[in-house]
Each structure stands twice: as structure tokens, then as C-alpha cells.
Amino acid sequence: MSLVKTLITSTALAAAMLTAAAPAQAQTRIALVVKSLGNGFFEAAAAGARDAAEEIGDVEIIYTGPTEPTAEAQIEVINTLIAQQVDAIAISANDPDAVVPALQRAMDRGITVISWDSGVAPEGREMHLNPSSNELIGDTIIRLAADHLPDGGQVAILSATATATNQNIWIEEAQKVLPNYEGIELVDIVYGDDLSDKSYREAQGLIQSYPDLDAIIAPTTVGIVAAAQAVTDAGKIGEINVTGLALPSEMAGHIASGASESFAIWNPIDLGYSATYIAHALATGAATAEPGSTIGIGHVGEVTIGEDGQAAMAEPFTYDASNIDQFKTIF
């Protein structure tokens, strides 16, 4: 299945490159370099990039990447793009450091280089586009629960391990914004260690300890799936809403059963779309990649580059019954 997909993409890519051989004048050629071809997540990002290209007009998207997700293969791809003299490279890197020399060579030849999704070390790119930021994620996970609790209620967080850095930062940010959501009470934080069985038991523990619990927020994919199953098995669908961060394919069944009203994760389509807008703005000189400069990214809004040369796209995208079917086959 994925082999067939890879073959099709490779053929399409070869065809695209052949047509690209006849350069159209005044067109901005943006190469979207992904970790590997045949991955649904990046296919979706490419679709977003093509949307952006159509909106901007006069932009050609070269969607490319290696067939194996390695830095070596990606360097070859970069070298080919330098030879083709593209105007911009937007890369999701397999290794933050290994691709730096190749990308520096590209920048020396006047090619705009940005990284998105999976970043490159600062010396190898002009700016990096993060799908989101810790503040936005912390706020989103509370909002997901609060959206379905207009009169307030009790929520509990089911995390991964008690020492997981990213989880702890998100939970900290979530606690900071808690006062903004009137009536939402965070009753407990438990840790499922990203193990199905432990997460399931911790979720059962929450259900037992807090009879009035209204929502379980799990900002980890193993946890949210286990919690949704625990709520289903306890017959609490409709009473306890399970939400948090997960991939649509993993949660499709639990959205259908009603154990989860909604959840969030970055939207790969928007990510490819935004990376294209930014690459275009930088390549045409409409914007500069300096700390503090703001770049418009079409319907997603705008991003501001921070001191560290990074920008956060938007808050995580919310998935629910209305759009899950569209995304569950993508990633």
C-alpha cells in the first residue's frame, strides 16, 4: 500500500521535475522537502502547500524528499534542488545538524531556507516554523474540555510519565490559563507512563475517585486512547468527555462512539500552507527573517518570529465528528 503510494509519488515527482525543466519566467519555485515520501502527514502538508501556491499565484511547489527517512538521503535531495536553482527550500529535517552544511551551501547561492515541523539548527536556516507553542497547547487542552462544559465542571489530567518535560510544560501552561475558564476545576493530575495498561487503570481510578468528573484531558496519545476505552468500558460515555492531543486515525473510533467529543493536534495541511506563505514572503523579499518581524500566512493568520528565530503557527487544530473522517486516513 505504502509502496504503491511511494511509487506513485515518485512518478508524479519525476513528472513534475520534467515539466519544471522548462522554467517559467518570474515564478517563485518553492521546494517542500519532507522527511520521507509516502507518509500521509507530509502528503497532507503538500496538499496545503499547493493550496497556498494557488492562492498566492505564480508559485510552483516542488514536493520532494527521500524514500527513506535519513539525513544522508535528504542531503542528496537538497543538492539536487541547489542544482535546479529553486528560490526557496522549506524543510522538515531528519536530523537538525547533518543537513546544515548542505543548507548553508543553498543559502550561499541565494536560496531562501526555512525549516518547519522538524527543525534545523539555527545556522542552517533563516527561520523555523513550529506547528504550535507551549502556551497555545496548554490553553487548547483546557479549552477542549471547557467548550463542552458551559456550566463548568471537574476535569482531570492524565499525563505520560511524571518526568516527561513536554507534558509537564503543557500542564504548567494549562494551569496558568485555568482562571480564564470560569467554573472549570482541575481536580487531579495522574500519570499513565504512556503504557496502555497503566493509563487505563489511572483513568479507572479517576472515574472511581471523582464521581462527578466531567472530562479527562490526556495530552498524550497512548493516554487519550486508553482513557477513552476506560470511559467506554465503565459505561460513562456522555458523562465523561475524553479529550487532549492525539492523531485523528487513533481517535476515530472513540469519536464515533462518543467517548471523545473532540481533541486536537497540529493540522499538517495548515502547516504546509503556512510554510509556503513564509517561504514565498522571504524569497520575494516581502519580509525578512529577523526576530520581531511579522509574516502573513493567508487564512491561518500571521506569525511573529521570536528571538530564537522560531515562530509558532497557531493553536492546535481541533478535530471532532464533523471532520474526523476526512483526516483519519491522512495521519
Added chain:
Amino acid sequence: MQALLKHRELILVGAIAVLVGLIALRFPGFIAPRNIVRVFDDTSILMMLALGQMVVILTRCIDLSIAANLALCGMIVAMINAAFPDIPIPALIVVGVACGAALGAVNGLLVWKLDIPSIVVTLGTMTIFRGSIFLLSSGEWVNAHQMSAAFKAFPRTEFLWIPVFSWIAIAVIALFFVLMTRTPLGRSFYAVGVNPTASVYTGIDVGRTRFFAFVVSGIVAGLAGYLWVSRYAVAYVDIAGGFELEVVAACVIGGISIAGGIGTVAGAVLGALFLGVVKNALPVIDVSPFAQMAISGAVIVIAVIFNARAERKTGRIILRKAEASA
């Protein structure tokens, strides 16, 4: 009283009763019949695997690949179900059990024919099995919506107030009881563990017996593979990661001697139940996650100390005169 204390199983029953009593003081809901069934249900997989592991440990071996075997069989069954949702569940269980037996046989053959220490063999196959899951699934998950409704519903179906999940565990326990106490194979597991040299003289093939021990452990792992995947409605590379150590811990708590030859079906089941009660109680009695790990670990160490004391045999003095003159 002295005679009573000699029975480890009775001590364990007492310990579990005291533990449940203490938990009930802090969280009364724990002893509700509904919850007792839930805890038993949750511990089913651990009990079954502990029995499989017990057979291997009895023969002076160890099966570290038991959880990886479970994960691989679980993934195979889940992928078959996702691709062909119409295949009936009993057929899938047979597939899971057959896969588990085959993987167990690989361990057994390496231990038997090549005479490699089991800890090395199973350490290797553990990684091979996990790697195979990755190759098989290319790292992708089999998710709840890809599994058929019957696949998820079967173990949850209630029969006489108890889920099928628990009934399967009860049936497995009964089968193991018969196997260990009423069949020549079961008795030879003990014989090989107590004294391999003497077993050879009584006509028991030590290597062959160990091979069968690994097959038995594999069969249980294969069955548990389906149950695990169905219970948590998800299959991915890391399911039941590190679970082999919990299984060994359950055996140790249950009084199965790591040196082989000593252990009972009741011991393994009670050891697993003890661990199951602790694991199910920790989330509701509100202790910090760091303390939880320490508590689980302390319980195992205490059990091992208990074991070491129980197994210490006072040497029989056969030359009384020599001792007196010394």
C-alpha cells in the same frame, strides 16, 4: 500455627486480605463486588502470563520474551482483524495461540538444541519479536476504528455477572492446575527444576521438557496477545513494554523459586493478584507517582526476602560424631 505459616499460599491470601482491608479504610468503594470483579478482570492477563512464566522458571529457565511475544501475536491478530473483519473471533484466538506457540518453540529449540542459557536466548528473541512487530506494521498503529465490533466486544461480554475475559483466566488457571498436578509433563517440569541430573536417570529428557515449558509459555502469551489488544482497543510496537518484569515479579511474590523446582499454580495466581490489587489500589488512594514506583518495588523486595528465608534449608548433618568432635 507453625504448619499454617509453612503454606506460602495461605500467607499470601492473608496478605491480600489485609491489603484489601487497608485500602478499603481509605477508599471504601474498593471492596464493592463490582470493583472486585473489575480488579480480577484487570489482573487476568498478568495471572495467565505468570502461570506460563512459572512453568519456565520451574525448569530453571526464564522467559524474558513473554511480553514481546504477546505484543507480536496481538499485532498479528489485530492486523488480520483489520484486513479481514469477517473472520470469526474463535479462529483469531486459534491464530494467536498458534503464533505464540511457534514463537515459544523458537525459544525452546534454541535452549534445547543449542544449549544456550535461556536468559540470553529470550533477551535476544525479545528484541527480535519487537523488531518484527515494527517490520510487520511499519510502525503504524492498529486503531479502535479498524477493529471489528465483535473483536472488541468478545472479552467484555458478561456471562454470569463476570466478563468472558475473567472466565478465560479462570479456565486457564484450571487447565494449569490439571497440567501441573495430574500429568506426567507437569510433574517433569518440577523434576527437571529440582534436580536435572536425577531427572535424566529417571528417564526425563531435560532439554525436551524445557522446550515444552517454553511452548506452554508461548501459548499463554499468544492468547494474552489477543486479549490485550482487544481490551485496550489498540495495537502498536510498544504494547506491554516492560511487562515481562511484572510477570516475573508476580511469580517471585507467589513463591516461585528463581532457582527452579519450587512453585504452585495457586502461588502464581495469588502473586499476580497481589500485584494486581496494589496496581489497582494505587490510583485511588492518592499517592504521588514517584511513591507508587517505590511502593511497587518495595513489595517485590519484601517478597523476595520472604522467599529466601523460606527456602533456606538447614543442612542435614550426617556425620554427627564428626560435628561433635569438631
